[in-house]
Amino acid sequence: MESKRSWAEPYKIKMVELLKMTTRQEREQAIEEAGFNTFLLKSDDVYIDLLTDSGTSAMSDRQWAAIMMGDEAYAGSKNFYALEDAVQKFYGYKNLVPTHQGRGAEHMLSQLLIKEGDYIPGNMYFTTTRLHQERAGGIFVDVIVDQAHRPQDDFPFKGNVDISKMEKLISDVGADKIPYISLEGNVNMAGGQPFSMANLKELYTLCRQHDILIMLDATRTAENAYFIQQREDGYSDMSVAEILLEICSMTDGCTMSAKKDGLVNIGGFFACNDTELYQKAQNFCVVFEGLHTYGGMAGRDMQALAVGIEESVQDNHQQARIGQVEYLGMQLIKADIPIVRPIGSHAIFLDAKQILPHIDQDDFPAQTLAAELYLESGIRAMERGNVSAGRDPLTGNNRRPELELVRLTIPRRVYTQAHMDVVVESVAEVYKRRQDIKGLTMVFEPEYLRFFQALFTRK
Numbered sequence: 001m002e003s004k005r006s007w008a009e010p011y012k013i014k015m016v017e018l019l020k021m022t023t024r025q026e027r028e029q030a031i032e033e034a035g036f037n038t039f040l041l042k043s044d045d046v047y048i049d050l051l052t053d054s055g056t057s058a059m060s061d062r063q064w065a066a067i068m069m070g071d072e073a074y075a076g077s078k079n080f081y082a083l084e085d086a087v088q089k090f091y092g093y094k095n096l097v098p099t100h101q102g103r104g105a106e107h108m109l110s111q112l113l114i115k116e117g118d119y120i121p122g123n124m125y126f127t128t129t130r131l132h133q134e135r136a137g138g139i140f141v142d143v144i145v146d147q148a149h150r151p152q153d154d155f156p157f158k159g160n161v162d163i164s165k166m167e168k169l170i171s172d173v174g175a176d177k178i179p180y181i182s183l184e185g186n187v188n189m190a191g192g193q194p195f196s197m198a199n200l201k202e203l204y205t206l207c208r209q210h211d212i213l214i215m216l217d218a219t220r221t222a223e224n225a226y227f228i229q230q231r232e233d234g235y236s237d238m239s240v241a242e243i244l245l246e247i248c249s250m251t252d253g254c255t256m257s258a259k260k261d262g263l264v265n266i267g268g269f270f271a272c273n274d275t276e277l278y279q280k281a282q283n284f285c286v287v288f289e290g291l292h293t294y295g296g297m298a299g300r301d302m303q304a305l306a307v308g309i310e311e312s313v314q315d316n317h318q319q320a321r322i323g324q325v326e327y328l329g330m331q332l333i334k335a336d337i338p339i340v341r342p343i344g345s346h347a348i349f350l351d352a353k354q355i356l357p358h359i360d361q362d363d364f365p366a367q368t369l370a371a372e373l374y375l376e377s378g379i380r381a382m383e384r385g386n387v388s389a390g391r392d393p394l395t396g397n398n399r400r401p402e403l404e405l406v407r408l409t410i411p412r413r414v415y416t417q418a419h420m421d422v423v424v425e426s427v428a429e430v431y432k433r434r435q436d437i438k439g440l441t442m443v444f445e446p447e448y449l450r451f452f453q454a455l456f457t458r459k
């Protein structure tokens with residue numbers, strides 16, 4: 001990678017949250033009490049929390065000021081109109097329905113557009129997105145490019161739709177069985193990997209020919225716009241804001257978890273251009289979320305989001321946000337730590353299979369690595385491997401997925417470069433003593449989404 005001039009955050013720190021520094025002995029006790037599951041640690045016992053980037057952003061002084069502008073009227077809050085303005089201006093959609101968070105919008109979209117037996121193609125899946133599609137009677141079909149499934153493949157647009165897979169689906173099941181394609185920006189499950197504008201243009205042409213809608217999962221699409229600016233021919237002179245608008249102009253609507261790009265701690269929305277769909281969404285909202293001018297959000301939170309959206313499309317914000325993730329990734333690569341390539345937008349994924357090859361996958365190498373990292377220095381990461389994948393319903397065996405990863409997810413505007421250096425040193429320290437690390441035995445296994453609550457002991 002070419003060497004770049006140093007960058008620094010485009011903000012300074014006005015208020016700080018003090019962290020508890022723990023001893024190794026205290027961490028030993030905490031991780032044992034948590035059954036070697038980082039989801040069960042108390043946040044107070046964590047030094048650097050890289051569990052998720054969802055709802056963990058630091059808000060700006062302007063956003064906190066917006067909180068004080070909350071108009072908590074039940075109907076027609078002025079904060080709703082401010083949010084509507086921001087969505088129209090920065091995403092370009094005509095109509096907005098707020099929801100309590102992203103999955104509320106996914107529920108709405110799926111119930112309104114999917115009929116029993118419909119097919120919903122997507123560039124990989126996201127857990128809640130697919131679940132809502134299936135609950136509505138839809139059948140999810142993965143149409144992402146093959147490169148997305150290969151951790152060491154350096155393809156710059158691993159979020160692209162494989163147009164030939166899409167064409168095949170259309171000819172196999174018929175376009176009338178495909179109400180829309182669910183297109184995600186910076187695909188989360190692929191490691192935060194973008195689609196290109198060229199790919200979206202091709203998809204747009206195909207979908208228009210067949211009357212298939214394109215519904216965007218806009219959760220990390222401002223970050224996707226930044227990658228297009230950095231990597232795609234013809235976009236280096238355009239701003240992130242302009243690129244985001246161009247993306248949205250080729251889509252028919254979106255669902256949004258505002259807890260990511262939106263720089264707020266809670267919230268989401270559904271947006272679209274079609275009037276009839278909008279009316280149906282407003283009506284659905286009353287049943288499941290709240291009145292259509294708040295949809296489960298407090299007025300103050302809508303105002304903070306309106307400001308957060310504007311801040312999220314600033315070039316210097318994205319440069320610092322993605323620059324920090326890239327910094328962490330590059331330092332780990334320099335330390336010879338195996339990570340998933342290329343470096344994505346919101347997280348670094350450690351390849352636990354390569355780091356702990358002597359631990360059988362049924363002794364949970366990634367779960368073990370996450371626990372060791374916490375023990376080393378109080379850093380909390382998340383397992384994305386055999387525990388998360390669960391069991392095959394037919395055989396009852398662990399799924400033993402291809403990817404056995406530990407995710408280090410970076411909250412926006414929260415940690416400094418010095419924190420990132422501590423992360424690198426801690427990973428390197430664990431890596432050095434990797435041969436002495438033994439696996440874990442699962443001693444409690446919940447029925448659903450076991451990774452959240454499973455308990456383990458040392459082998």
Ligand SMILES: *Cc1c(COP(=O)(O)O)cnc(C)c1O
Nearest residue numbers: 101102103126128188219257259
């Ligand atoms: C987080 C997320 C969602 C779900 O949003 P919530 O706000 O957690 O309900 C949907 N899609 C993607 C890509 C996400 O990352």
